[in-house]
Amino acid sequence: MLDERKATILRAVVEEYIHTALPVGSGHVASAPGVAVSSATVRNEMASLEQEGFLAQPHTSAGRIPTQAGYRYYVDHLATRPTLDKASAQQVKAFFDRTHGELERMLADTSRLLSGLTGTAAVITGPPHETAVVRSVQLVGLTARMALLVVVLSNGAVEKATVDLGGDRVEPSDEDLARATAHLATHLVGHHLDALATLPAPPEGTPESAAALVDAARQAHDPDGDHLYVGGTDRMAGAFEAVEQVREVLGLLEQQLVVVSLLRDVLDRGLQVAIGSETGMTTLAECSIVVAPYEIEGEAVGTVGVLGPTRMDYAQALAAVAVVGKRLGRRLSEG
Structure with missing residues (x-):
């Protein structure tokens, strides 16, 4: 556990890096909400957080960026349960109010909705037949x-x-x-x-x-075939600097069995968020997954999730996955 001041500073670094993708300096952190200490004190605390493995310094003269441990602490200690903003919540409601027709089309459209809400790739597994x-x-x-x-x-x-x-x-x-x-x-x-x-x-x-x-x-007919719906793969291109990394992640998303197994494994381990190496796949070392099951008439039948860089907006992703999964299950239960 980190003391309150270190936790506040770590949160400020993570949230700034999520939004800018640039190393965060002590001056910016000192002016962040809730950080009521000087830049010098922030520098000392950031150095301590680096020694403890929560932050890293890409270059000697640069600011700090979160490590996998830093993201994990941030996710595990979100101050409040994430909720969607009013506009996003209304968008989800309007989508499920009007969506009808074939299950495949509904799930494909839902994956695109979730991708739009989170700015990441979205993955949804269909219910078993x-x-x-x-x-x-x-x-x-x-x-x-x-x-x-x-x-x-x-x-x-x-x-x-x-x-x-x-x-x-x-x-x-x-x-x-x-x-x-x-x-x-x-x-x-x-x-x-x-x-x-x-x-x-x-x-x-x-x-x-x-x-x-x-x-x-x-x-x-293949009775054991799983059905995976992926939306927003185009968003992955802007998420990473290395073209080869983008290619590897997109290649993984095309492997239906691998992705379905990955989502199940994350849930089976009792996780809702898997960060970096926690996914168990070297291809996803710089990625995170946020996933949740959805239910039909009280029984978990499929999963809703998003895949993006480790600097994804976790609060938005958690809120969007929860709301979309709940509304999807309700819509399918209604028939």
């Missing part, structure tokens, strides 16, 4: 031997998978597509999507192409 039942199913012909399987779920999600019959199959007709669709609908509508894996074979006498469509549809 085991909680929903099939409302409708359709096979749509694409080419001579390829079709698109479209399944609409009760939670508003639309699952799509390409059905490939291969080159040695008889080309299916419109009647074959209709027969296969009818068979799928008979055994899937009103059931969970995992029923596709145990779908019975079509009745005897079904044309070969229609039967092949049913078999290919059964194999086309």
